[in-house]
Amino acid sequence: MENNPEVLLKVDRLCQYFKMGAGQELHAVDDVSFEIHKGEVFGLVGESGCGKTTTGRSIIKLYDITSGNVYFKNQRICAGIRSYKDAVKAARAEYRAEVAEVKKLIKADKAEGKTEVRAEYSERLKVAEEKYHSVMKEQTANIRAAKFDNNKCNQTYAAEQMRLVREEYEPKLAAETDEAKKAALEKEFKEQLRLAKKSRIMNKMQMIFQDPIASLDPRMTVRDIIAEGLIIRGIKDKKYIDEQVYKMLDLVGLVPEHAGRYPHEFSGGQRQRIGIARAIILNPELIIADEPISALDVSIQAQVINLLNELRERLGLTILFIAHDLSVVKYFSDKIAVMYYGKMVEFATSDELFDHPLHPYTKSLLSAIPLPDPEFEKGRKRIVYNPIAEHDYSVDKPVMREVAPEHFIYCNEAEFEKYKNEIAEREAEKKKAAEKAAAKTSAKPAEVKVEKNTTEPAKSEKPVKKTVKKSSAGGSATKKTTAKKKE
Numbered sequence: 001m002e003n004n005p006e007v008l009l010k011v012d013r014l015c016q017y018f019k020m021g022a023g024q025e026l027h028a029v030d031d032v033s034f035e036i037h038k039g040e041v042f043g044l045v046g047e048s049g050c051g052k053t054t055t056g057r058s059i060i061k062l063y064d065i066t067s068g069n070v071y072f073k074n075q076r077i078c079a080g081i082r083s084y085k086d087a088v089k090a091a092r093a094e095y096r097a098e099v100a101e102v103k104k105l106i107k108a109d110k111a112e113g114k115t116e117v118r119a120e121y122s123e124r125l126k127v128a129e130e131k132y133h134s135v136m137k138e139q140t141a142n143i144r145a146a147k148f149d150n151n152k153c154n155q156t157y158a159a160e161q162m163r164l165v166r167e168e169y170e171p172k173l174a175a176e177t178d179e180a181k182k183a184a185l186e187k188e189f190k191e192q193l194r195l196a197k198k199s200r201i202m203n204k205m206q207m208i209f210q211d212p213i214a215s216l217d218p219r220m221t222v223r224d225i226i227a228e229g230l231i232i233r234g235i236k237d238k239k240y241i242d243e244q245v246y247k248m249l250d251l252v253g254l255v256p257e258h259a260g261r262y263p264h265e266f267s268g269g270q271r272q273r274i275g276i277a278r279a280i281i282l283n284p285e286l287i288i289a290d291e292p293i294s295a296l297d298v299s300i301q302a303q304v305i306n307l308l309n310e311l312r313e314r315l316g317l318t319i320l321f322i323a324h325d326l327s328v329v330k331y332f333s334d335k336i337a338v339m340y341y342g343k344m345v346e347f348a349t350s351d352e353l354f355d356h357p358l359h360p361y362t363k364s365l366l367s368a369i370p371l372p373d374p375e376f377e378k379g380r381k382r383i384v385y386n387p388i389a390e391h392d393y394s395v396d397k398p399v400m401r402e403v404a405p406e407h408f409i410y411c412n413e414a415e416f417e418k419y420k421n422e423i424a425e426r427e428a429e430k431k432k433a434a435e436k437a438a439a440k441t442s443a444k445p446a447e448v449k450v451e452k453n454t455t456e457p458a459k460s461e462k463p464v465k466k467t468v469k470k471s472s473a474g475g476s477a478t479k480k481t482t483a484k485k486k487e
Contacts, residue, residue, distance in 0.1 A: 006037060006038045007035050007036070007037055007038075007074075008036055008037060008038040008285060008318050009035070009070070010036075010070070010072075011032060011034050011059065011069075011071075012068055012070070012071070013033055013068040013069070013083070014029055014033070014055065014058060014059075014068040015030055015031060015032075015065065015067035015068050015080060016029040016054050016055075016063060016065055016066055017066040017082075027342050029054050029342050030051075030343055031343070032051075032055060032068075032343070032344050033068075033344070033400070034337055034344070034347060036318060036320060036335075038285070038318055039316060039317075039318055040318060040319075041319045041333045042320050042335050043321045043329040043335065044321070044322045044323075044337050044339065045323060045324060045329050045336060045337070045339070046340055047324060047340075047365075050341060051339055051341075051342040052291075052323075052339055053290050053291070053322060056320060057207075057290075058078065059205070060202070060288055061077065061078060062207075065080040067080035067082035067083040068080050068083070072201060072204070072205065072286070073285075075153060075157065075201060076149040076150075076153065077149070077150075077153045079149050079150045080146070081146050084139045088135065088140075091135035091136065091139075094128075094132070095128050095129065095131070095132035098124065098125070099128065102121050102124055105121060153201055153202075154201055157199065157200065161197075161199045165189070165193050169192070172185060173185055173186060173189065194234060195234055198234035199233070200233075203233065204284050204285045204286065205288065206278075206279035206282065206284040207287075207288045207289075208275050208276055208289045208290065209275060209290055210292065210294060211295055212274075212296075213271060216274060216275065217263070218264060220262075221260055221261065221262060222245075222258055222260070222262075222263070223242070223259040225263070225278055226245045226249070226259075226277050227242075227245050227281070229278065230244060230282070233282065245259055246259065248277040248281045249277060251311065251314075252307060253273055253303075253307065254270065254274070267300075268295060269300035269304065272292060272293075272296060272300075273307070275292075276307065276308070276311070280311060280315065283315070285317070286320065287308075287319045288320045289308065289320065289321050290322045291322055292304060293305060293323070294323070301328070305332055308332070309332070326365060326366065326368075327369055329350075330350055330354055333350050335406075336349075336350050338353075338362050343410055345361050345409070345410040346359040346362045346408065346409055346410065347400075347407070348407040348408070353407075354366065356423075356426060358419050359409055360383075360385050361385045361387075363383050364382075364383045367380070367381065367382055391415070396412035397412060398411050398412045398415070399412075404423055
C-alpha cells in the first residue's frame with residue numbers, strides 16, 4: 001500500500017436511509033467514510049443487519065444514496081442531496097428566526113413610542129438576507145451538480161474514453177501513407193470508438209453476491225451468464241466471446257464443458273465460481289465481495305478464498321470484502337472497518353485491529369471467535385457489548401477520531417483521552433520489554449566470551465582441572481597422572 005498510494009475508491013459521509021411509513025426512517029448506513037487504495041483488500045465486518053451489504057450495494061449504485069458522495073478513480077459516481085437540502089432548511093430557519101427577532105425589537109420600540117426603525121435593524125435584516133441567499137445559491141448549485149454526477153457519470157466516463165481513443169488513433173491515421181494499412185487502421189479506430197462510446201465506469205466495479213443460487217438466472221446457461229457483460233458492452237464477435245468465457249472458466253477452476261450447463265446442475269461452490277467468473281470477465285478494477293463464502297461449506301470456503309487471493313495477485317484486483325467471519329477477514333484483508341447499527345465504530349490495519357482492539361464492540365466481536373482448542377474454549381469468556389452501559393453520549397457527541405496512525409475510533413472527547421492513555425501505556429510496556437530484551441542480548445555475548453576463554457584450550461586444561469581436583473584429596477593422584485604421561 002505504501003508502494004502504491006493511489007486511492008481507487010473514496011466513500012465520503014455515505015448515508016442510506018429507507019422510509020418506514022409516515023415520518024419514520026431506517027438509518028441503514030449513517031455517515032460512513034473510508035478509502036480503499038489500489039491493490040488492497042478492505043474488510044468490512046459486523047453482525048447481521050449492521051449495514052455492511054447496504055454499503056456495498058450503495059457503492060455500486062444498486063441503491064440511490066440518501067446523502068454523501070462516492071468517488072471512483074477521482075470521479076464522483078454517487079451523490080446524495082439530503083445534506084444539501086438540510087443545509088437550505090437550516091439557513092431558512094435561521095433567517096426566519098433573525099427576522100422574527102428584529103420584528104420583536106421593532107415592536108418593542110414602537111411600544112416605547114419610537115416610530116423610526118433603527119439603522120442597526122435594517123443592517124441586521126440585510127446581512128441575514130444576504131447570508132440566506134448565499135447559502136441558497138451555493139446549495140442549489142451543489143444539488144444540481146450532485147444530480148448531474150449521479151445520473152451522468154457513465155456518459156462522462158464514455159466521453160473521456162472516446163477522447164483518449166481519438167488521441168491515440170488520429171496521429172497514427174495522419175502519419176500512415178499506405179492506403180491498405182490506413183483502411184485497416186481506420187476500421188480498428190471506428191470499432192474502438194464504438195466500444196468507448198458504450199463503455200461505462202460501473203463496468204470497472206463488479207459484485208459477487210452472497211447467495212450463489214439466487215444471483216444466477218436459472219433459465220440461462222453458464223455461457224450466457226458469463227458472457228452477458230461482454231454483450232451489454234457491445235462486443236459482437238461470438239468467437240471472441242466464447243474464448244473469453246472459456247478463459248474465465250479456466251481461471252476459476254471450471255472446464256469448458258461446463259459452459260453448456262444450467263446453474264441447477266452445479267454445487268454451491270461451483271455456482272459461486274460461476275459468479276466470480278461473471279464478475280471478472282469485464283476486467284474490473286474493484287470487486288465488491290458481499291459475504292461470498294457464508295452460504296458455503298467450510299472446506300469450500302477455503303477454496304473460494306484461495307481463488308480470490310490468486311485472482312487478486314494475477315489480475316491486480318482491489319477487493320471490498322464484506323463478511324462477519326472475523327478469522328477469514330484477518331487472513332484476507334489489509335485493512336478492516338467494524339460497523340455497528342449503520343455506524344463505523346473502528347477502523348485500522350488488520351494486525352493492529354486484532355492485536356490491539358480499542359472499541360468495546362470490536363472487543364466483543366473478537367471474543368466471539370471460536371478456536372479449535374477444547375481447553376481454551378472451556379475457559380473462553382464472551383464479552384457482551386452494552387452500548388447504554390459503555391457510553392454516555394448525552395452531552396458530548398461522538399465522532400470518528402484518529403487515536404493512532406491509521407487507527408480511527410468512533411468516540412467522544414472523554415473516550416478519546418481514555419483510548420490515547422491506553423495506547424500510551426501499551427507503548428510504555430513495549431518499550432520496557434524491548435529494553436529488557438536488549439539488556440539480555442547485550443549480556444549474552446560477555447557470557448559466551450568467558451565460556452570460550454575457558455574451553456578453547458580444552459585438551460590442555462582438562463587434565464590440569466582433574467589434577468587440581470584430585471590433588472585436594474591426596475598426592476597419590478598426581479603421581480598416577482605423571483606416570484601415565486611418562487608411559
